[in-house]
Amino acid sequence: MKNTIKVERAKMNITQSDLAEAVKVSKQTIHSIESARFVPSTVLSLKIARFFNTTVEAIFELEETD
Amino acid sequence: MKGMKVMYDYNGKIKGIIISAIGLALTISEKIHPWAALPRFSADEHLAFFKWVALLGLVTIAYSKEKLEDDRSTAIRLRSLQIAYMLQTAVIMGMALTLSHSTEPFDASILFMMAAIGIVMHLLLFHIGLYFDDLWEYNDTSTLGERLKNIGRNKWSLLVYLAISGAMLLSLTIFA
Incomplete structure (x- = not known):
């Protein structure tokens, strides 16, 4: 599953640490999600989407391999 | 299992480190210069107890949450437990088979028992989770009161606990 968290962060000019603090996870978790190594839970996905004031589908997208 | 708390909070990790450090310090001191605080017990028995304390600390650390516990x-933790459990079972089973054929007299039944307890418990819990969703708790319940209330609400939990205990006793009898 790919995502646009890095792009959204760049738009808002915030760091991984800022996002991590906002959604109450570690910075490493945000890094792992951004690099598509870790797929977050529905709850965390919704929190991230809410933080960027958008929908989950706008941030996360299924890939052929999923 | 419903009403069961598996993980301590982050404080448990700090307590675990302290317990482990005390156990380790006492073990080292006992190794360097054997001593016995309680005359009823030998220095070797003291050493065994100190090692046990050090291990208890490690177990407490292993079963404590991180300061910032999240999905990742x-x-x-689940993955590392899976791998550690697999390796531990492999070592125990390997030792059980090897020592059963050893020329030295060694009762390997304890090793078979240790492997059996782990596997039987895992299979029981896994299949309860798979087929009896009402009995399964996907997350730790937070307080003791809440846990007791959960058990009270669901009498089946108690029956399942008893079934697991029975199965454990049975496996001990079979493999002992």
């Missing part, structure tokens, strides 16, 4: 840390 939970997933990593």
